[in-house]
Amino acid sequence: MRMLALGGSRTRYEVVAYFRSLDTVFFTFLFPLIMLGIFTAAFSASGDIVVKPGQPGISVGAYYLPGMVAAGILLSGVQNLAVDIAREKGDGTLKRLGGTPLSPVSYFIGKIGQVFTTGIIQLVLILVVARLFLGIALPTDPGRWLTFVWIFVFGIVTSSLLGIALSALPRSGRSATAVVVPIVLILQFISGVYLRFDQLPGWMQAIASVFPLKWMAQGMRSVFLPSDFVTLEPNDSWQLGWIAVVLGIWFIVGLAISRVTFRWIRKDS
Amino acid sequence: MGHGSDAVVSVDGLRKDYGGSTAVDGISFEIEPGETFALLGPNGAGKSTTIEILEGYRDRTAGDVRVLGVDPHRATLDWKAQLGIVLQSTGEPGVMTVAEQLRHFARFYPHPRDVDETIAAVGLTEKAGTRLARLSGGQRRRVDVALGIIGNPRLLFLDEPTTGFDPEARHEFWELIRGLKREGTTILLTTHYLDEAARLGDRAGVIAGGRLIDIGPIDEIGEASARVPIVRWRDQRGEHSVRTQEPGRTVADLVASLGAEPTGLEVIRPALEDVYLEMVGAARDGERAAA
Incomplete structure (x- = not known):
């Protein structure tokens, strides 16, 4: 009980700290929104995206919205936590916490709570801007929103665990950004966030399919794009079952690595 | 020597090897309730390794260690709740204010001190609403001390607490620690300022080359x-x-x-x-x- 209460207290603390860190606000919180704005502005003249020539299409902004939503999940979880925790290891935050009666469980509730809270605020902001300023129509079918909710929640939890796991990789707090950001950036390019997935070469699609972002982006396309866009997907299917399977595997991988590697301090370094 | 079971800290034959080299080579001492014990020694003598083993941060190679009756290697949250740890200075980003930070840490402990009183005790009342990043080095160190005592510890570890202080800040800090001593807090202090050990310590141990070369009341140290x-x-x-x-x-x-x-x-x-x-x-x- 006490662990949960402290987890709530940690969540509030972490959320406040998140919004007071300008680099996090820019590179994690606002990044997908800024990219969506740039894409919409840059490609507005090149016409709508269509499934087949002659058919009615959707705007570039509308096409890239699901990718940005998926990227937001990845950034809020993996990039944010991996950099944040590696930095906390390096600057003594974790050592200090490790000397207090704070349970690591409460600490992680705080981290995941922060990712959830900031991820949801980020999502709402993206959707509001998309709808009100970029004129992108949002789905009205409750079934689609149900799909949205499970992919979002599953994606955020998995991304958080992968962020915690990845935080073990940087050798120092200073190198955290240099180690983590390229990994996350490359994933965004090969997973259909910034480039149309159906136009990527097969080998690149195959690599991307190993990682969770490609599947989250695909799931979000199933929510936000018109039904006929399914013909642009591999095997003409949204593959919702596979999304669950891949996210499930990465969830277990992230949890296992986090459990094995996490220490309040680097032991006997 | 010592009184055995009622000692707050008891260390017997403590040894710590890193790879091939020995950092701590058979140290024994005890700290009695209410006592301030100063661990002295040059840099690299094994002071910090010893204190970090007592705090539960590091494992030991050999020897017997009891802190508040518990082996730090088997630390529990209840045990940690009775300790206050002031580490050597850290470099946290400090986006929280002094009061926010203390209020948050106070929640971790079952019987915390009053937050405003603690801030006053370290002389930061006027800075309570200031973010940690905007404090001077000496002021941040006082926050470290405030975080160390917010849980009302039975045993307080102070690792090089006044490094980087100006003389006035150091005297104010000593006054603060004397106040804690009067409240009955047991304190383990490491320092390389010997005047500090002389002013605060009841007893001292001198470590050199991983060995305890002398131990006793401050005014009896040495031959x-x-x-x-x-x-x-x-x-x-x-x-x-x-x-x-x-x-x-x-x-x-x-x-x-x-x-x-x-x-x-x-x-x-x-x-x-x-x-x-x-x-x-x-x-x-x-x-x-x-x-």
Whole structure:
């Protein structure tokens, strides 16, 4: 009980700290929104995206919205936590916490709570801007929103665990950004966030399919794009079952690595 | 030695190896309730390794350690709730204010001190609403101390607490620690400022080369001969110095024989610092001779 209460207290603390860190606000919180704005502005003249020539299409902004939503999940979880925790290891935050009666469980509730809270605020902001300023129509079918909710929640939890796991990789707090950001950036390019997935070469699609972002982006396309866009997907299917399977595997991988590697301090370094 | 079971800290034959080298080589001491014990020694002597083993941060290679009756290797959250740890300075980004930080940490403990009172005790009332990043080094160190005592600890670890303080801040800090002593807090202090150990400590242990080379009440550290007062003066033939247990008589005899006031007269009672430097120097020479 006490662990949960402290987890709530940690969540509030972490959320406040998140919004007071300008680099996090820019590179994690606002990044997908800024990219969506740039894409919409840059490609507005090149016409709508269509499934087949002659058919009615959707705007570039509308096409890239699901990718940005998926990227937001990845950034809020993996990039944010991996950099944040590696930095906390390096600057003594974790050592200090490790000397207090704070349970690591409460600490992680705080981290995941922060990712959830900031991820949801980020999502709402993206959707509001998309709808009100970029004129992108949002789905009205409750079934689609149900799909949205499970992919979002599953994606955020998995991304958080992968962020915690990845935080073990940087050798120092200073190198955290240099180690983590390229990994996350490359994933965004090969997973259909910034480039149309159906136009990527097969080998690149195959690599991307190993990682969770490609599947989250695909799931979000199933929510936000018109039904006929399914013909642009591999095997003409949204593959919702596979999304669950891949996210499930990465969830277990992230949890296992986090459990094995996490220490309040680097032991006997 | 020691009183055994009621000791707050008891260390027996503590040893710590890193790879091939030995950082701590068979240290034993005890700290009694309410006592302030200073661990002295040059950099790299094994002070921080020892204190981090007691705090539960590091494992040991050999020896028996009890802190509040518990082996730190089997630390529980209840055990940690009775400790206060002031680490060597850290570099957290500090986006929280002093009051926010303390209020948050107070929640971790079952019986925390009052947050406003603690902020007042470290002299930061006027900075309570300031973000940690905007504090000076000395002010941040006081926050470290405030975080160390917010849980009302039975045992407080202070690892080099006043490094980087100006003299005024150091005196204010000592006053704060004396207040904690009066409240009955047991304190383990490491420092390389010997005046600090002399002002705060009841007893001290001196570590050099991973070994405890002396332990005892602050004013008994070192051999008796090292504490013999020195009388020093000058005349035409140069500088003279005499070590004597009766400096008053020596000075009186000197005045009588000179028939005048001696030039540059000093009576020196070797302070902890002098005694310590002599000891550490001797230990280093001994190591060199053995090598």
